[in-house]
Amino acid sequence: MQRFTELVVFSVLLAGLYATMAYGLGLIYGVLRVVNLNHGGVIMAGAYLGWLLHEKFGIDPYLSIPVVMAVSFVLGIAIYRGLVRHLPRGPAGGVQSLLLLFGVWLVLRNAAYLLFTGNDQTIRTEYSTRSIAAFGVALSVNRVAVFSIAVLSLIALHLFLTRTFTGKAIRAVAQNADSCTLVGVDVERIYSLTFGIGTALAGLAGVLGATLFSFNPSYGSGDLLKAFVIVVLGGLGSVVGTAAAALILALVEGFAIYWLPAYLTGAVGFVILVLVLVVRPGGLFGQRVLG
Amino acid sequence: MTVILRAEKLSKRFGGLKAVDSVDLELSAGEILGVIGPNGAGKTTLFSMIAGSIPPTAGRVLLEDKVISGGSPRRAVRAGVVRTHQIVRPFQNLTVLENVMVGAIYGKARPLGARERALDLLDFCALRDRASQLPGGLTLAGRKRLELARALATEPRVLLLDEVIAGVNPAEALQMADLIRSVREKRGLSIILIEHVMPAVMRLSDRVIVLDAGKKIAEGKPQQVVKDPRVIAAYLGESASAEAPGQAGSAASPTPTSAAAPASLPTPHSNPTPTSVPRKGPGGKQ
Amino acid sequence: MKLLPHWVSRPALAGLVVAVAVGAVLPKVLGLSVYSQNQVTETFLFVAAALAWNWMGGYLGQVSFGHSAMFGLGGFISARVLLALHLPFWMAWVVGGLTAAAYALVWGHPTLRLRGPYFSIATIGVGEATRLVMTYWEDLTGGSSGLSLPITQGLKSELYWWALALMALVMASSYALRKSTFGLGLLAIKSDVDAAADVGISPTLMQDIVLLLSGFTVGVCGAFYASYQNFIEPGDMFGFDRSISFVLMAVIGGVGTIIGPALGAVVFVMLRQYLIGSYPQLYLGIYGLLLIVVILFEPLGMMGLFFRVARRFGLMRPELEATLEAKAAVGGAAADPGAREGSAP
Numbered sequence: 001m002q003r004f005t006e007l008v009v010f011s012v013l014l015a016g017l018y019a020t021m022a023y024g025l026g027l028i029y030g031v032l033r034v035v036n037l038n039h040g041g042v043i044m045a046g047a048y049l050g051w052l053l054h055e056k057f058g059i060d061p062y063l064s065i066p067v068v069m070a071v072s073f074v075l076g077i078a079i080y081r082g083l084v085r086h087l088p089r090g091p092a093g094g095v096q097s098l099l100l101l102f103g104v105w106l107v108l109r110n111a112a113y114l115l116f117t118g119n120d121q122t123i124r125t126e127y128s129t130r131s132i133a134a135f136g137v138a139l140s141v142n143r144v145a146v147f148s149i150a151v152l153s154l155i156a157l158h159l160f161l162t163r164t165f166t167g168k169a170i171r172a173v174a175q176n177a178d179s180c181t182l183v184g185v186d187v188e189r190i191y192s193l194t195f196g197i198g199t200a201l202a203g204l205a206g207v208l209g210a211t212l213f214s215f216n217p218s219y220g221s222g223d224l225l226k227a228f229v230i231v232v233l234g235g236l237g238s239v240v241g242t243a244a245a246a247l248i249l250a251l252v253e254g255f256a257i258y259w260l261p262a263y264l265t266g267a268v269g270f271v272i273l274v275l276v277l278v279v280r281p282g283g284l285f286g287q288r289v290l291g
Numbered sequence: 292m293t294v295i296l297r298a299e300k301l302s303k304r305f306g307g308l309k310a311v312d313s314v315d316l317e318l319s320a321g322e323i324l325g326v327i328g329p330n331g332a333g334k335t336t337l338f339s340m341i342a343g344s345i346p347p348t349a350g351r352v353l354l355e356d357k358v359i360s361g362g363s364p365r366r367a368v369r370a371g372v373v374r375t376h377q378i379v380r381p382f383q384n385l386t387v388l389e390n391v392m393v394g395a396i397y398g399k400a401r402p403l404g405a406r407e408r409a410l411d412l413l414d415f416c417a418l419r420d421r422a423s424q425l426p427g428g429l430t431l432a433g434r435k436r437l438e439l440a441r442a443l444a445t446e447p448r449v450l451l452l453d454e455v456i457a458g459v460n461p462a463e464a465l466q467m468a469d470l471i472r473s474v475r476e477k478r479g480l481s482i483i484l485i486e487h488v489m490p491a492v493m494r495l496s497d498r499v500i501v502l503d504a505g506k507k508i509a510e511g512k513p514q515q516v517v518k519d520p521r522v523i524a525a526y527l528g529e530s531a532s533a534e535a536p537g538q539a540g541s542a543a544s545p546t547p548t549s550a551a552a553p554a555s556l557p558t559p560h561s562n563p564t565p566t567s568v569p570r571k572g573p574g575g576k577q
Numbered sequence: 578m579k580l581l582p583h584w585v586s587r588p589a590l591a592g593l594v595v596a597v598a599v600g601a602v603l604p605k606v607l608g609l610s611v612y613s614q615n616q617v618t619e620t621f622l623f624v625a626a627a628l629a630w631n632w633m634g635g636y637l638g639q640v641s642f643g644h645s646a647m648f649g650l651g652g653f654i655s656a657r658v659l660l661a662l663h664l665p666f667w668m669a670w671v672v673g674g675l676t677a678a679a680y681a682l683v684w685g686h687p688t689l690r691l692r693g694p695y696f697s698i699a700t701i702g703v704g705e706a707t708r709l710v711m712t713y714w715e716d717l718t719g720g721s722s723g724l725s726l727p728i729t730q731g732l733k734s735e736l737y738w739w740a741l742a743l744m745a746l747v748m749a750s751s752y753a754l755r756k757s758t759f760g761l762g763l764l765a766i767k768s769d770v771d772a773a774a775d776v777g778i779s780p781t782l783m784q785d786i787v788l789l790l791s792g793f794t795v796g797v798c799g800a801f802y803a804s805y806q807n808f809i810e811p812g813d814m815f816g817f818d819r820s821i822s823f824v825l826m827a828v829i830g831g832v833g834t835i836i837g838p839a840l841g842a843v844v845f846v847m848l849r850q851y852l853i854g855s856y857p858q859l860y861l862g863i864y865g866l867l868l869i870v871v872i873l874f875e876p877l878g879m880m881g882l883f884f885r886v887a888r889r890f891g892l893m894r895p896e897l898e899a900t901l902e903a904k905a906a907v908g909g910a911a912a913d914p915g916a917r918e919g920s921a922p
Binding site: 035037083086087094095096097098099100102103104105106107108109110111113114218221222224225228232261262264267269270271273274 | 694702705709710713824860864876
Binding site: 342344363364365368369373374376380381382383384385386389392393394396397398399400402405423424425441442444445 | 758761762764765767768769771772773774775776777778779896899900903904906
């Protein structure tokens with residue numbers, strides 16, 4: 001029973017991170033109809049940036065979040081303005097943007113190899129090994145911190161999207177970009193902004209993940225897949241859906257790791273994906289992401 | 292008149308919404324049946340069920356006593372029922388000729404002679420001179436004719452036309468209407484057509500059924516149906532139907548255009564202007 | 578020639594014959610060293626693999642980032658068969674290919690419900706999951722130590738001819754898959770899968786066929802590679818880099834064109850040679866930059882350049898160029914899975 005509670009609690013905490021990862025991907029897709037295949041690359045970059053700030057300047061990773069997010073935001077805007085914007089919009093641009101962003105990912109990966117070598121890194125702070133007791137389980141400080149920050153960020157994001165003018169403009173563009181042009185919304189600016197925000201969220205997920213797991217330049221493709229599963233399962237645009245899907249994924253993963261031999265756990269994400277496809281391609285809440 | 296296609300209590304539910312509610316429909320061989328109704332009445336959904344694109348939630352469709360609903364579009368096409376789309380969907384990466392050839396080859400799995408059959412159909416639909424061009428270069432009317440040609444290439448018995456006339460200019464609309472008539476006459480097809488362009492529906496259809504909010508509310512000869520108070524109410528709202536009935540001839544018939552236009556149905560020969568793309572819902576609709 | 582279907586054009590047939598003839602006399606005429614001849618063998622192999630990848634990525638419009646799964650599976654199954662049964666190597670290749678084809682169908686059939694970019698992400702998962710499982714499955718792959726095949730004298734130079742034959746076969750199949758009525762159906766599916774279904778095409782059936790063909794061919798290529806290298810290990814065979822190489826070859830040459838990927842494979846092999854020699858630590862970044870540059874400036878890669886130049890110099894009618902580019906273009910009306918909903922975040 002103790003084990004069970006542990007598993008559930010860990011999974012819930014991890015779900016916060018997963019939801020953050022997914023939301024960045026889903027936001028960009030929902031608004032621009034572009035799948036950011038560079039998502040994993042930015043997560044990796046965020047991890048390394050947080051690590052770097054910690055190694056070189058001793059900045060606590062959680063305190064470095066604003067910096068990491070700001071840098072990621074700027075990176076996102078640069079990628080959009082410099083590259084993505086030039087591609088044809090809509091279905092014709094679909095595969096092209098995929099390949100383009102994949103190319104960016106490769107470049108980021110190579111940069112990481114050059115700068116940091118291929119060795120695994122982690123961010124270890126003096127409180128990394130401490131734990132808090134709750135629910136009869138010893139919870140690592142880092143996991144609690146990651147969860148809290150993830151939840152706060154998602155709430156903040158939700159408020160931004162529903163309460164501010166820019167946020168509403170973003171949602172409007174996601175629904176119907178042409179009408180937005182008619183009412184005076186600068187759609188291009190919204191696209192830039194959204195790409196920046198989505199990238200910033202990926203950077204956030206990166207630095208948060210870096211405090212929990214070790215990483216290297218190849219880090220990120222697993223996260224991309226998980227984010228994708230969550231987006232499909234949770235449907236676009238629903239914070240509740242994303243949260244629920246993240247929770248389900250984390251729980252299934254947690255139990256799979258417990259039950260399955262080590263080499264199969266990598267396949268869990270993909271298996272869930274196929275199951276979702278076969279059983280409920282409309283996502284949990286029927287907001288179809290798939291055709 | 293033998294009945295070639297029959298829909299029995301056809302229903303479609305999307306979540307909580309009943310898009311089509313227990314619709315019965317009979318199409319006789321060689322008949323042209325018009326389907327009209329305000330926007331959102333469920334006409335295209337009805338077509339989708341008949342053509343096999345979506346499965347019905349209840350009810351079934353029979354082509355000469357063989358059930359064709361609930362399967363795939365391919366099953367319907369092989370059986371002999373094909374539909375066109377409200378918003379045309381040509382294969383943008385194939386030439387006009389190749390578009391039609393796809394229908395010729397895959398409709399009834401007859402690859403032999405597909406090219407010749409496709410060329411014949413292009414002649415029939417006045418597209419022969421565009422054979423090696425891409426659909427992007429055609430006008431809307433051209434693309435609608437292409438969609439028709441492609442559907443005809445599948446050698447159907449029943450043709451479902453979804454708003455083939457709406458959205459084109461008067462001259463093209465006339466051409467289209469003539470084309471539809473000759474499809475029935477020269478090729479012996481039975482046709483169901485959804486249309487908003489009232490003059491066309493009235494002139495072409497042998498019979499008309501009216502859908503509103505998923506239900507069939509009227510059925511009969513075109514001239515009867517437009518005078519039916521329920522139909523008028525569906526289009527123009529309750530108060531209009533209170534004023535309108537009883538007025539003779541051309542004045543009382545509803546056209547699903549903006550309320551500003553005179554609510555008169557042009558009689559044939561006088562004003563063949565189709566009122567195009569009437570997207571503003573009159574009365575209580577939308 | 579009445580033996581051939583009507584859609585085979587004479588220039589294309591001549592082109593194939595010329596390519597094979599050139600390949601046949603190349604070693605003698607150029608006086609190639611053993612090393613160089615082996616390079617050409619590898620090039621032929623990658624041409625075949627890239628063309629087979631393109632059947633999924635370019636003809637169907639479903640870009641796969643996980644094709645190394647079939648490459649690796651074909652390689653290891655073939656190697657195991659050779660080690661255990663002492664069959665003629667080409668038979669082992671066929672076994673490898675068939676296994677790979679079956680695997681492609683197993684993961685591909687449900688996954689192809691996804692359209693466009695979502696399918697592509699799923700293939701990343703397939704590739705990675707396969708790699709992880711295979712690396713641990715030591716009985717099949719020998720784990721991280723890999724598998725060695727006994728070295729047969731003179732095999733490598735004999736393999737030159739096998740590679741040439743394989744490449745010729747795949748080139749002919751590539752041509753057939755585009756020009757035949759089957760190919761027309763594929764183009765229709767690529768353009769608008771729902772409209773294709775509405776005129777009587779069965780998209781799932783046709784997609785499954787392409788999965789099998791592509792999987793089989795790439796599997797055979799993997800099997801060939803195993804016989805050629807005499808040593809294979811899962812990290813390389815099933816690796817992400819391997820999958821990327823297929824994508825890159827096709828993109829450089831021209832995704833969706835008939836022979837683009839063949840050109841891309843040639844360029845890729847030459848590039849790889851150069852990079853291994855001069856800038857080994859930059860190859861990922863260079864590949865990435867290449868992808869970016871090609872997509873931004875000439876999405877149809879080398880073939881796109883060729884079309885443009887041919888039109889500019891009056892060798893090709895603009896109409897023909899437009900048609901060829903339309904056919905190559907990946908992504909059509911129904912390729913955007915989220916297009917129907919306008920869900921807001």
